[in-house]
Amino acid sequence: MRLFIFLFVGVLLAACTKPTIDANVTAFYTPELTTIDTKTIAIRAQEENQESSLEFLSYRPKIEAKLSYVGFTVVKETENPDYIALVSYGLDGTEPKSSTTSSPVFGSVGIGAYGGRSPFFGSVGQSYNTQTWQEYSRFLAIDIVDADTVRSSNSARIYEGRVKSVGRCPTLAGVFDEVLDAMFEDFPGANGKTVFVKIPWDGSCE
Template identity: 65%
Template sequence: MKALLFLAIAVILAACGTPAIDANITAFYTPEVRTIASKTIAVRAQPASRDSSLEFKSYRPKIENKLRLVGFDIAKSTDDPDYVAYVSYGIDGKEQKSSTTSDPYFGSVGVGIGVGRAPFYGGVSRSYNTQTWEEYNRFISLDIVEGTSVGSDNPVRIYEGRVQSVGKCPTLAGVFDGVLDAMFENFPGSNGKTTFVSIPWDGSC
């Protein structure tokens, strides 16, 4: 019995000691997304003002690598790409959370009669501990459009995807790699559905 108790405690501690990024991915796409092999693609920020930011310049190679792994060829700056991937990202709101735990407080409830008698103990009250924290909604959005339709009023999209992850880390930079991994988990995913994944994380933010 004790061995089973220790095993259960070990499993719980192992789970608590393995941080992860939990995310949900929603994707919509056309049949063309299945025929992207060797098609060229360029990655651009949305809004366009972020294109020159140092933050996006650090994200772009990671996004390009993911697109390369699913079959695209990354276009050179002078190319006229078959597709353009527009990427937006950030923190979309926060929410305060709280959790209350209670523990029994054991104290003396009586003493025995006679010399040397030990006091009797029992649970006479409970102590309550409330913790509060803020959780942030981190997101990455990816729209892939046909290159020939860029600049038109109605660009032709072949893929729209959004990944959301809620957690205590208040910046996307701290969890970007994990959230991006979630987006490309089983890319392009289930069309018109939301799927949930858990990505291992080193816990740093």
């Protein structure tokens, strides 16, 4: 009976667990990144066709706030900044993958111990709840480039940050704040390393 109770409590706790966004964060950077408290930066979309999109315009102030928080002075590109942050984002183009999970159905399964009338909870026979969903691969990339070289084929980068997150939201928009938080949680992070980050999430894709 105790085993059934422990299993039942475990299922309840799992159901109450707050959702998170799981992300892999990779960063590469040069020693110049250590002097950012004296540098100015402007934000641009990596793809020109995204530059005027409403989606990018909604992301840009959030990225500006993060860059300002870590020490940059954010300016407009017309103000001749020291650096340009080139931003790309979206789904990575891979086909979504189906994931399935099954859990036993718990409920009243009989009388209590020693023949008492009170029922106890346990696994109801061989009954299982099965859920299937699609998982999408989303990404955010930010390259910080010397503004004088940004338009050349050999642009001088001081930082390359990449975040990849796989989950049920079919667009980046539903998890953008959390993905961005993952990138800047320990900015600039471990150079040349990939770290796994969990960010609290409200569970909404809207």
